[in-house]
Amino acid sequence: MYWLTGDEAREQEPLLDPHIQAAIHTPEESQVKAPQVVQAYYQAAKRLGAIFYPHEEVIGFQHHDSQVTEVVTASQSISCKYLIITAGSWAAQCGEWLNLNIPVTPLKGEIISYCQPTHQLRHIIFGEGAYLAPKGESIIVGATKADTGFDTQVTEKGIAWLQNATAKLIPSLAQSTFTSSWAGLRPKTPDTRPILGPAPQWKNVILATGHNSVGIILSAITGKITTEIIVKNHMSQIIKPFTLQRFNEKSS
Ligand SMILES: Cc1cc2nc3c(=O)[nH]c(=O)nc-3n(C[C@H](O)[C@H](O)[C@H](O)COP(=O)(O)OP(=O)(O)OC[C@H]3O[C@@H](n4cnc5c(N)ncnc54)[C@H](O)[C@@H]3O)c2cc1C
Known part of the structure; x- marks a missing residue:
């Protein structure tokens, strides 16, 4: 695990917001396609x-x-x-x-996805309560948390929150149109x-x-x-x- 300055982080991921001052790089971080x-x-x-x-x-x-x-x-x-x-x-x-x-009890989570830009995102980027994860030709942005029972509707509010989270991390991506959205239920315990x-x-x-x-x-x-x-x-x-x-x- 390494501390990076904002510039060092942007060397690895040039699309990161220029205002980002620092980041932590964890080379072991990995992901699967669920x-x-x-x-x-x-x-x-x-x-x-x-x-x-x-x-x-x-x-x-x-x-x-x-x-x-x-x-x-x-x-x-x-x-x-x-x-x-x-x-x-x-x-x-x-x-x-x-x-x-x-x-x-169910805890709803909404996700949106964008197409990978020409300069592809390579790492998972964790921000404040949200993450951007490259998945092949897409980037998924997750995820909201809402105690709304057994409801799996994607909402305008959820999408706006995810777009805002994207803008804070990769502003250029947030300006493009997201390509899909979905919601699921996390099995929550007290x-x-x-x-x-x-x-x-x-x-x-x-x-x-x-x-x-x-x-x-x-x-x-x-x-x-x-x-x-x-x-x-x-x-x-x-x-x-x-x-x-x-x-x-x-x-x-
Ligand atoms: C937006 C979002 C993002 C997530 N991201 C991550 C992540 O990055 N990493 C991670 O580890 N986890 C993540 N999770 C959490 C993960 O999806 C859940 O923890 C996991 O799916 C729980 O698995 P499960 O098999 O226990 O329950 P579920 O996946 O909910 O499966 C339960 C199954 O039981 C079936 N079932 C229920 N009752 C009956 C019945 N009476 N008869 C027949 N079938 C029934 C349901 O239809 C369902 O198919 C995320 C969840 C959400 C919503």
């Missing part, structure tokens, strides 16, 4: 025998004593040996079916930490949800520790601060 990562997980799971039921809404669970036995959708019941709750912003609904309070590990009162239910703004970064480690619980019956020490019980401990 849709491709998800595709890779999907293909790998399929190769190992996973069965997918796309676009099939789960509407409840069947259980016997403290064991969930079936996942119920509108069209079928699917028997299960283990149930892993990975419902993101909708995890609280799954909690209701299990008589558990899973404190996950302490911004994910909820991982066995669900209290259930023998075969594991929680892997509430990843807030870092669900892609934490996806591999989440898969690994969840697998260890099921396959090796081993709960890694690193899960301890992330169990659902932490919320009950605070309130009692």
Whole structure:
């Protein structure tokens, strides 16, 4: 990690605003394309025998004593040996079916993208609460934060905020027209930490949800520790601060 003067930063990224006085350069900073990562997980799971039921809404669970036995959708019941709750912003609904309070709520995030200018941006640029990330022929600018429930509408206010954030970092980019915009929901928890590990009162239910703004970064480690619980019956020490019980401990 290195301090750069504004001029040194502009040597690396000439489009940066001339008013920027200093920057921190972290050469190890890297990124992935989230849709491709998800595709890779999907293909790998399929190769190992996973069965997918796309676009099939789960509407409840069947259980016997403290064991969930079936996942119920509108069209079928699917028997299960283990149930892993990975419902993101909708995890609280799954909690209701299990008589558990899973404190996950949606936090909307909006993003816009621009075409790469002729002098292409090469690094991810983090500003005040916003970032610009080069993705092939595009640059994405993210992301707003709004507590507006299960709403994924892109708003004028959100776009204006993102354009303003762009202007502060790369003014010339903000003058061009953005090419696309979208919004998604982050699964937010009260302490911004994910909820991982066995669900209290259930023998075969594991929680892997509430990843807030870092669900892609934490996806591999989440898969690994969840697998260890099921396959090796081993709960890694690193899960301890992330169990659902932490919320009950605070309130009692
Ligand atoms: C704008 C934005 C930018 C982000 N940037 C980053 C970033 O740079 N790095 C990073 O690491 N993370 C980032 N995130 C956060 C990341 O996207 C989330 O943490 C991650 O998607 C959470 O993954 P998940 O699988 O737990 O939940 P989700 O991705 O929300 O997936 C949950 C899935 O469960 C399905 N589901 C829910 N209920 C049911 C039901 N009853 N029946 C059937 N299916 C159901 C949903 O349809 C959904 O497909 C960003 C999020 C947003 C919105």
